[in-house]
Amino acid sequence: xxxxxxxxxxxxxxxxxxxxxxxxxxxxxxxxxxxxxxxxxxxxxxxxxxxxxxxxxxxxxxxxxxxxxxxxxxxxxxxxxxxxxxxxxxxxxxxxxxxxxxxxxxxxxxxxxxxxxxxxxxxxxxxxxxxxxxxxxxxxxxxxxxxxxxxxxxxxxxxxxxxxxxxxxxxxxxxxxxxxxxxxxxxxxxxxxxxxxxxxxxxxxxxxxxxxxxxxxxxxxxxxxxxxxxxxxxxxxxxxxxxxxxxxxxxxxxxxxxxxxxxxxxxxxxxxxxxxxxxxxxxxxxxxxxxxxxxxxxxxxxxxxxxxxxxxxxxxxxxxxxxxxxxxxxxxxxxxxxxxxxxxxxxxxxxxxxxxxxxxxxxxxxxxxxxxxxxxxxxxxxxxxxxxxxxxxxxxxxxxxxxxxxxxxxxxxxxxxxxxxxxxxxxxxxxxxxxxxxxxxxxxxxxxxxxxxxxxxxxxxxxxxxxxxxxxxxxxxxxxxxxxxxxxxxxxxxxxxxxxxxxxxxxxxxxxxxxxxxxxxxxxxxxxxxxxxxxxxxxxxxxxxxxxxxxxxxxxxxxxxxxxxxxxxxxxxxxxxxxxxxxxxxxxxxxxxxxxxxxxxxxxxxxxxxxxxxxxxxxxxxxxxxxxxxxxxxxxxxxxxxxxxxxxxxxxxxxxxxxxxxxxxxxxxxxxxxxxxxxxxxxxxxxxxxxxxxxxxxxxxxxxxxxxxxxxxxxxxxxxxxxxxxxxxxxxxxxxxxxxxxxxxxxxxxxxxxxxxxxxxxxxxxxxxxxxxxxxxxxxxxxxxxxxxxxxxxxxxxxxxxxxxxxxxxxxxxxxxxxxxxxxxxxxxxxxxxx
Ligand code: UDP
Ligand code: LCN
Numbered sequence: 104x105x106x107x108x109x110x111x112x113x114x115x116x117x118x119x120x121x122x123x124x125x126x127x128x129x130x131x132x133x134x135x136x137x138x139x140x141x142x143x144x145x146x147x148x149x150x151x152x153x154x155x156x157x158x159x160x161x162x163x164x165x166x167x168x169x170x171x172x173x174x175x176x177x178x179x180x181x182x183x184x185x186x187x188x189x190x191x192x193x194x195x196x197x198x199x200x201x202x203x204x205x206x207x208x209x210x211x212x213x214x215x216x217x218x219x220x221x222x223x224x225x226x227x228x229x230x231x232x233x234x235x236x237x238x239x240x241x242x243x244x245x246x247x248x249x250x251x252x253x254x255x256x257x258x259x260x261x262x263x264x265x266x267x268x269x270x271x272x273x274x275x276x277x278x279x280x281x282x283x284x285x286x287x288x289x290x291x292x293x294x295x296x297x298x299x300x301x302x303x304x305x306x307x308x309x310x311x312x313x314x315x316x317x318x319x320x321x322x323x324x325x326x327x328x329x330x331x332x333x334x335x336x337x338x339x340x341x342x343x344x345x346x347x348x349x350x351x352x353x354x355x356x357x358x359x360x361x362x363x364x365x366x367x368x369x370x371x372x373x374x375x376x377x378x379x380x381x382x383x384x385x386x387x388x389x390x391x392x393x394x395x396x397x398x399x400x401x402x403x404x405x406x407x408x409x410x411x412x413x414x415x416x417x418x419x420x421x422x423x424x425x426x427x428x429x430x431x432x433x434x435x436x437x438x439x440x441x442x443x444x445x446x447x448x449x450x451x452x453x454x455x456x457x458x459x460x461x462x463x464x465x466x467x468x469x470x471x472x473x474x475x476x477x478x479x480x481x482x483x484x485x486x487x488x489x490x491x492x493x494x495x496x497x498x499x500x501x502x503x504x505x506x507x508x509x510x511x512x513x514x515x516x517x518x519x520x521x522x523x524x525x526x527x528x529x530x531x532x533x534x535x536x537x538x539x540x541x542x543x544x545x546x547x548x549x550x551x552x553x554x555x556x557x558x559x560x561x562x563x564x565x566x567x568x569x570x571x572x573x574x575x576x577x578x579x580x581x582x583x584x585x586x587x588x589x590x591x592x593x594x595x596x597x598x599x600x601x602x603x604x605x606x607x608x609x610x611x612x613x614x615x616x617x618x619x620x621x622x623x624x625x626x627x628x629x630x631x632x633x634x635x636x637x638x639x640x641x642x643x644x645x646x647x648x649x650x651x652x653x654x655x656x657x658x659x660x661x662x663x664x665x666x667x668x669x670x671x672x673x674x675x676x677x678x679x680x681x682x683x684x685x686x687x688x689x690x691x692x693x694x695x696x697x698x699x700x701x702x703x704x705x706x707x708x709x710x711x712x713x714x715x716x717x718x719x720x721x722x723x724x725x726x727x728x729x730x731x732x733x734x735x736x737x738x739x740x741x742x743x744x745x746x747x748x749x750x751x752x753x754x755x756x757x758x759x760x761x762x763x764x765x766x767x768x769x770x771x772x773x774x775x776x777x778x779x780x781x782x783x784x785x786x787x788x789x790x791x792x793x794x795x796x797x798x799x800x801x802x803x804x805x806x807x808x809x810x811x812x813x814x815x816x817x818x819x820x821x822x823x824x825x826x827x828x829x830x831x832x833x834x835x836x837x838x839x840x841x842x843x844x845x846x847x848x849x850x851x852x853x854x855x856x857x858x859x860x861x862x863x864x865x866x867x868x869x870x871x872x873x874x875x876x877x878x879x880x881x882x883x884x885x886x887x888x889x890x891x892x893x894x895x896x897x898x899x900x901x902x903x904x905x906x907x908x909x910x911x912x913x914x915x916x917x918x919x920x921x922x923x924x925x926x927x928x929x930x931x932x933x934x935x936x937x938x
Contacts, residue, residue, distance in 0.1 A: 417769025702732025716758025
């Protein structure tokens with residue numbers, strides 16, 4: 104077995120000695136068809152003899168497959184075949200890649216750099232560009248020399264932990280080899296902390312609003328002395344003594360407000376800082392940063408789609424991100440209020456969600472500039488319009504794929520509005536999805552504030568080979584812009600919030616969404632020799648929850664929304680067919696399998712309908728209800744939705760599904776949707792999430808919160824949310840037969856043992872309560888805002904150099920790409936399209 108430290112290139116010669124003859128035959132098979140890109144499945148098939156080739160002895164091939172080569176190939180994500188060489192991209196562990204070439208004739212093995220590997224790959228797609236010594240190569244990893252890295256794949260996504268360990272070791276006097284003496288490092292580390300504290304204030308330059316320490320405490324020694332005096336003083340007070348009664352004493356020692364609302368709270372914060380300065384450990388660093396008054400106002404950019412609180416869900420480009428952001432805001436506001444009060448401060452927090460103002464709002468509030476967010480006191484949606492070339496507000500919705508030419512102007516306009524509304528700079532700017540993240544970058548750079556990134560759906564992994572085949576797809580998807588923008592935002596961002604481990608680092612067998620940006624190339628455009636390194640401590644997992652006032656178990660009879668039952672009854676069991684629903688359920692005694700999603704290709708609702716259509720046993724056991732999209736293709740403007748609508752109709756006809764299926768158009772009322780999940784649970788049915796890929800999958804946790812047993816895709820987030828066969832089931836969306844069989848088996852088992860259904864329902868709920876709540880999320884995210892707010896001030900010169908490099912990249916590269924995207928609906932000279 105290989106150890107982590109063993110390189111494949113080093114171990115290969117020994118393995119070759121053991122089975123040189125068979126290995127040679129295998130590599131000759133790989134090169135026999137000339138230059139090509141081979142994916143893992145294909146490599147494995149040919150390892151096993153290339154689909155039953157008579158020339159291959161079965162025994163030999165299986166020996167080879169079980170041996171070292173088999174192991175290497177099973178870890179090989181893809182290979183570039185350029186006879187006589189085969190270059191392998193080997194992924195032995197999440198995030199750990201090795202690139203090697205094997206000469207198919209003499210079997211010599213050589214390790215190569217990611218850049219060399221990518222150059223070989225480019226030959227297959229754009230040889231001219233690949234041979235150009237001066238084609239654009241970007242190596243963003245080369246600019247991160249001082250950033251410490253996580254070491255184990257299992258610790259990926261736990262960046263704050265490394266940051267606090269690193270800070271505590273450097274504050275405690277530890278230094279990295281070659282970076283100066285311990286004493287120098289110690290003072291150089293305490294000084295930035297002191298500077299950070301000295302700069303803390305509610306408004307820059309406003310002495311009235313200084314926080315924690317005044318300018319008089321300008322050395323670490325003075326600060327420590329003041330802390331000791333204050334600690335001694337508060338320890339003699341009654342724990343409940345309000346800060347106001349102690350404020351004048353604090354000021355005598357050079358201490359300002361923000362330590363706490365009571366003597367007890369002040370004592371704890373003072374003790375935290377003393378510990379951090381004297382004998383820091385990761386826990387005290389964590390504690391201190393969770394108490395520092397550094398975050399009051401937060402701006403979140405979620406730009407595309409119809410962002411509103413009612414009647415928007417299920418509209419094109421409008422799904423989980425809206426739910427996620429609104430729930431997130433409620434949780435963050437609650438946490439901010441609690442923290443600010445605990446700090447003894449009276450500032451009101453503000454959270455602004457910046458989105459696009461769409462004059463043609465289709466009955467939603469997307470044409471309203473400022474809209475308070477329900478169930479919050481200090482949070483609003485702020486909508487800023489896109490501008491046409493002649494300065495008018497762009498009236499219509501624009502697909503997220505076509506949004507790029509509008510973003511720079513949007514960033515400027517929204518920045519001005521934000522400052523106007525808040526009357527101060529926000530403390531934290533968070534972006535969501537590519538467009539939001541790019542704008543978050545532009546705004547946080549302009550204002551000099553901490554930047555957070557959320558990208559629950561990175562498109563690169565959704566569309567196979569979308570990097571190397573970007574040209575083929577660019578007219579439709581503009582991935583040239585999207586992936587470039589993603590690279591800029593991920594690299595400029597101070598921290599990245601992911602929902603699951605797999606979002607960052609995938610699974611044992613499959614690279615994660617972020618991981619797939621480690622090294623990639625878009626031939627003819629740009630080679631990212633390193634794009635983003637997932638061992639960077641900026642990556643953190645904070646999983647979302649579901650609003651438990653909306654999604655609660657079907658068993659809570661007293662809370663059930665029975666008033667809605669007649670409407671739900673008509674939706675599900677009605678026979679009427681119109682623009683709202685088609686199909687009907689003949690036999691209502693059968694349980695219902697239910698799915699709800701936007702009608703995008705990747706959501707694969709049509710896949711589920713097809714599996715159902717083809718599986719007689721499943722059709723006999725259950726009815727199918729799906730919610731999604733529009734029913735009339737002429738009413739949709741979304742390319743993919745139109746295709747999927749047509750496909751739905753043809754499947755219903757092909758498999759004669761009427762009588763067993765009810766297809767209901769997208770449902771925008773989430774309260775009623777909550778009750779709908781529960782009504783499905785009343786039938787002792789199940790939720791099925793069949794996506795070809797799902798970044799997180801809010802519907803999965805919504806269904807589980809309602810006590811509905813859930814079958815969800817094993818491609819992406821749901822594979823982590825559900826523990827297979829314990830709290831639900833994984834299904835493989837690429838094997839419909841197996842998936843429908845699994846669902847049918849479940850219902851058959853439920854018929855034999857009715858308690859089985861109850862056990863799965865309860866286990867799903869248990870999983871949710873343990874891991875997926877908004878409270879856990881908000882605590883983590885605000886801690887990130889605070890900790891990375893300090894982290895970004897360290898090694899400043901190096902970080903600034905990287906920012907400047909990225910700014911140049913933005914200016915010289917991204918802008919050109921964005922400006923070449925046709926402004927949909929505006930009459931533009933399309934001859935400007937990128938070469
Ligand atoms: N949703 C809805 N009506 C629909 C389709 C979806 O209310 O017709 C909601 C669904 O309940 C969930 C969100 O939209 O809250 C979809 O989130 P998910 O993470 O499942 O997928 P996304 O659309 O973000 O890719
Ligand atoms: C976007 C997606 O595609 C979903 O998988 C997530 O659940 C949603 O955002 C919220 O994070």
